[in-house]
Amino acid sequence: MRFAERMGRVAPSAIRDLLRHGADPELISFGGGYPDPALFPAAELNEVYAELLTGNRAALQYCPSNGLAALREHVAKRLAGDGIDCAADDVLIIQGAQQGLDLAGKLMIDPGDTVVTENPTFLGALIAFNPFEPAYAPVRTDSDGMDMADLERVLSETPRARLLYTVPDYQNPTGITLSLDRRRRLIELANSYDLLVVEDTPYRELRFDGAALPSLASLDTEGRVLHLGTFSKILAPGMRLGWAVASTEIVEKLTLLKLAADTQTSTLNMAAAALFLDRFDLDAHIRTARAAYAHKRDVMLAALREHFPDTVSFTVPRGGLFTWLTFPAGFDTAAFMADVALPRARVAYVPGATFFPGAPQHNHARLNFSGLSDDRIVEGITRLSAAL
Numbered sequence: 001m002r003f004a005e006r007m008g009r010v011a012p013s014a015i016r017d018l019l020r021h022g023a024d025p026e027l028i029s030f031g032g033g034y035p036d037p038a039l040f041p042a043a044e045l046n047e048v049y050a051e052l053l054t055g056n057r058a059a060l061q062y063c064p065s066n067g068l069a070a071l072r073e074h075v076a077k078r079l080a081g082d083g084i085d086c087a088a089d090d091v092l093i094i095q096g097a098q099q100g101l102d103l104a105g106k107l108m109i110d111p112g113d114t115v116v117t118e119n120p121t122f123l124g125a126l127i128a129f130n131p132f133e134p135a136y137a138p139v140r141t142d143s144d145g146m147d148m149a150d151l152e153r154v155l156s157e158t159p160r161a162r163l164l165y166t167v168p169d170y171q172n173p174t175g176i177t178l179s180l181d182r183r184r185r186l187i188e189l190a191n192s193y194d195l196l197v198v199e200d201t202p203y204r205e206l207r208f209d210g211a212a213l214p215s216l217a218s219l220d221t222e223g224r225v226l227h228l229g230t231f232s233k234i235l236a237p238g239m240r241l242g243w244a245v246a247s248t249e250i251v252e253k254l255t256l257l258k259l260a261a262d263t264q265t266s267t268l269n270m271a272a273a274a275l276f277l278d279r280f281d282l283d284a285h286i287r288t289a290r291a292a293y294a295h296k297r298d299v300m301l302a303a304l305r306e307h308f309p310d311t312v313s314f315t316v317p318r319g320g321l322f323t324w325l326t327f328p329a330g331f332d333t334a335a336f337m338a339d340v341a342l343p344r345a346r347v348a349y350v351p352g353a354t355f356f357p358g359a360p361q362h363n364h365a366r367l368n369f370s371g372l373s374d375d376r377i378v379e380g381i382t383r384l385s386a387a388l
């Protein structure tokens with residue numbers, strides 16, 4: 001069969017192959033990125049779903065493409081509380097932030113246009129953008145996020161830069177947060193180079209310590225930020241509920257693309273989330289999740305400090321689900337995992353090379369701390385360090 005050209009850019013990810021050992025009960029995997037299912041508010045969700053299904057059946061009907069007004073109102077209120085000037089009509093409900101990446105790609109990218117990203121960046125964004133056949137311009141990233149001098153250099157050398165993709169809070173894969181000065185500078189540069197900024201914030205509310213920094217959307221002066229958020233990490237990813245907030249022009253265009261893609265997000269799931277938010281305290285639930293993940297981060301970092309050699313450094317994330325390890329130059333984390341970590345230590349992680357849109361660096365690993373018990377975290381880090 002002759003498939004479309006774009007399929008040349010659609011391939012299974014290397015992570016999947018490497019994590020096929022998932023069935024081994026002895027395996028300790030730091031490779032996931034799932035929230036802890038013990039935190040899902042299952043009883044509360046059971047109550048709201050049951051009520052919707054015994055009620056007037058509206059939750060089983062179609063609804064407008066931009067989403068149920070009740071949920072858009074809740075989202076707008078939460079975002080307004082976070083400094084983003086928005087109303088319900090500025091909110092598009094999407095099937096997770098991932099759909100926002102696909103729609104943003106459709107909106108902005110012609111083949112050969114350039115997407116500017118952190119280096120490394122979220123693999124799922126590359127997977128979403130690839131079918132639109134972009135070039136990538138990765139920007140040097142340090143412990144304060146994207147380096148603005150390097151961003152300026154990249155933009156001055158890249159006439160077809162259209163879209164800048166960033167995860168400013170507790171980034172996946174590094175756990176790093178973009179500093180306030182750099183947030184301000186990023187908006188200035190987006191204005192002068194006529195970019196759409198896609199601000200992806202799945203971990204923003206999973207903050208462990210420090211104050212929240214203003215979102216890029218709250219600093220936006222020209223309607224250039226498309227702000228994506230999600231209920232996946234604060235409620236339940238299986239509901240597939242996220243939001244896109246942007247200028248009226250952009251939200252209208254995204255709504256047309258959403259209609260073409262899937263008509264609308266599930267009415268039932270949107271109604272359930274809206275009723276959950278009416279009736280229960282999502283912020284109290286988020287506080288519980290924050291405390292649980294902050295504790296797991298502390299357990300993992302303490303184990304790394306105790307057992308790992310000093311030649312391996314790691315980030316100290318102030319939120320989110322991941323820490324990022326840097327091994328000495330020349331060390332190949334993919335080869336080490338295949339040859340030693342999986343067969344001997346029976347520990348998995350995600351080798352870092354997969355997160356680089358340009359030339360891969362081979363001496364990094366992403367470790368997830370949200371999905372395992374304290375004992376398994378310590379055991380996994382101990383085994384990994386023994387194998388090292």
Ligand code: PMP
Nearest residue numbers: 096097098122172202230232242
């Ligand atoms: N963006 C980032 C940075 C992520 O880590 C994830 C999930 N791992 C997503 C977007 C997509 O999340 P969802 O579609 O479940 O909202």
